[in-house]
Each structure stands twice: as C-alpha cells, then as structure tokens.
Amino acid sequence: MRPDVRLAALGGLAAALFLAAFAGLISATPFRPGFDDVEHLTAALHWRDHLRLDAAGPFVRVPLWQVLLGTLFRWLPPGLAVALLQCTAVLVAIALCLRHLGRLPAPRPLPLLAAAPVFAFALSPQALLYARHPVNEPWVGLLAMGVLYLGVSAGRGRALGMGLLCGTAVMTKLMAGALLLPAAVFAWRGVPREGRARALALLALGAAVAAGPLAALHALQRPGAPLDDTSAFTLSRYTPQQWVALGPPTERQRAGLAEFREHFGSDPAGYLAGAGRRLARWLARPATADFALFVPGFPTAAVGAWEHAVFWSLMGLAALGTTAASAPIWLFLAAVPLACAFPPHVPFVPKLIPLFPALLLAPQGVLRLLRPRRSISASTAAVSGMSSVLRER
16 A cells, blocks of 8 residues: 555544544533633624624734634534534644655655554544634644644745745734744745745735734724733733723723733742743643633543643654754744743643644654664664574585
C-alpha cells in the first residue's frame, strides 16, 4: 500500500474515532453552559437577528467569531452549528497534519507509529469537550496551524496566505496577534535577500485585507467602543460583577487599564513574580478542571490526568521534532502561556490552542525516536553479516 493511501486511511480512522467519541459524549452528558457560552451565543444571536454587533454585554470582543457563529445560526440550530464548526476545526487539523507528515523526508515505508500523535489529538479531552461549547479556541488553533503549515511549506503566495490567516486570527482573538512573529520570520527567511521586503509587504497586506473590513464594521456599529476590552479586564483585579457596574465599554476599558497601571507600578517586581507563579499554575493545572465549575460530578482528576498525558506528550514530541526550518513555531507556542499568565485573571481554555501547531511537529518527533532503533538494527545486521563471512573463510 502506498504511503499516501495508508496515511489517508489512518486519517479516516482518527476522524471516525473522534466523531464516535464526541457522539458518545453528547449522548452521555447533558449540556450545561459554561465558560463564555452565554456571552458568545447572545452576541451571535444578536448578529443573526439584527445583522449588528452587540456591545451591550459585559465584554466587547473583536467581531469575527460572533459574525461567523451568527451567520451559521441563520441556517442551522445553534447547538448543531457550534458542533459542526468545532468538529470541522479538529478534522481539518488532522488532515493538515497527515498531509504534512506525507511530505516529511521519512524512511519508506513510513512507520505507522508516526501517526500516533494524530490519534492522541483526536481523542484529547480538550478537543472532545470544547467541540460542544462556542469558545473560539479551536478556530484560533486551526488558524495558527494553518499559518505555521504555510510557513514550513514551499510555494508562491505563502506570505500573503499567512497574512490572511493572521488577520483572521487577530479578528477572532487579539492574543493571536503573536502569530505575526513566526509568520514574519518564515516570510523573511523563505525568500532571497532581495525579495524579503516584498514578502513582508505581502504578509502585512494579507493581514490588512482580512482584518480591515471587520475593523471597519466594528467602527461603524460600535462607534467609540474599544475593539476588545477583555484584556483590560484580565489585567485588572475587578470581579465580573464590579466590571459590569463600571458602566459603558469605554469606561470599563479606561478603569481596567488604570487599575493595572496602578497595580503594576506600585510593585513591578512583585507583579512579575506573581506572573511567574501564575505561569507555573497555568502549566500544571488542567484546563478541563473548569468544567467542574458548572458540571456536577465532573471527573476532574481522571480527565485532568488524560489531558496532561495528551498535552505533554504532544508538546514533548513537538520539541523533539523541531528543526531549524520549523523553530519559529515556538515563538507562538511560548507566547500563548505567557499571554495567559501575565494578567491576574488567568484563562485556561487557551491551553487547547498550542495543541494544533504542535501537531505539525509531533510526528517528526516520533520519527526521530524511531531512527536510533533502526540504526541499531542496521548495525546489528551488519555485524552479523560480517561474522558470517569470517566464519565461512
């Protein structure tokens, strides 16, 4: 069987396992809203009904996610639309990983174990649980994977493509602006010196083409409101109740940033030390522990151990599979936990995002683990052959 056919079969199996596990999850557990479900759904329904962005909620967010969800809600029931979009993100990620794996200069036949990360990702508790909730992390993770897939690929137009995906990601979650760092490195070094300025210009053009219309829509329908005030909330120490009581979005934004400046300015060293402790907690705490806040009897310990096993095995294999060509990916992978741990309000849902780009690197890590065994086997065979020749003589 040809390697590409075998990879397609493995991808189909991984996709089937994910969909079956997700269907079982839906049938076994009732849906209980949590995280940002109510806010995302309210904003999306407002767009569906009025074709206008909603700025009346506790947070003003960049508009792409609510527009995307609200548009789907015009044709599908909200629960089905969310599941369809989130499951599609996981399935496309599997396809991208296997396509990238088929391009690797791996020995033939390609070891089946190289596809093991795909199955770990498909059955990860984060992918399965978040596929039921309208959080935007799977979408952002897929966009990040797309940027980095183009970055390690050769071909014309990749700088423009990376820019389009970066702009789309930024207009979903401002934290995704960190994608521009590895994208710029890929664009810079992927062309001869005389073409670098043009590559960076195409990257910026693509980002502007994707972000410009959505930013203009925000300016027209939310005049005077910040593009996204969630960062001002996370940087502050306000409780959600205090945040809502601050008034309109501009007042909340101003108060949140002022509170952060006062907090940081009074003791910068203490604030950074606290950020270091928050980073350690972000790395050590399973993101799925949040489900215990709104799902009675949620098996936090078992699911958390499962999440950690998938997360750290994929990240470890990704580190092992990193090459000089793919190293810029880690600029983004490092930026996600730093951006989450710096503010006092630490979000854990974004722990899903790094799994998507790490999935591109993990199969190469498996191949590197297998090579020493192959070398040892080859050396053993060579020694045995030499011994046989000497005995015959």
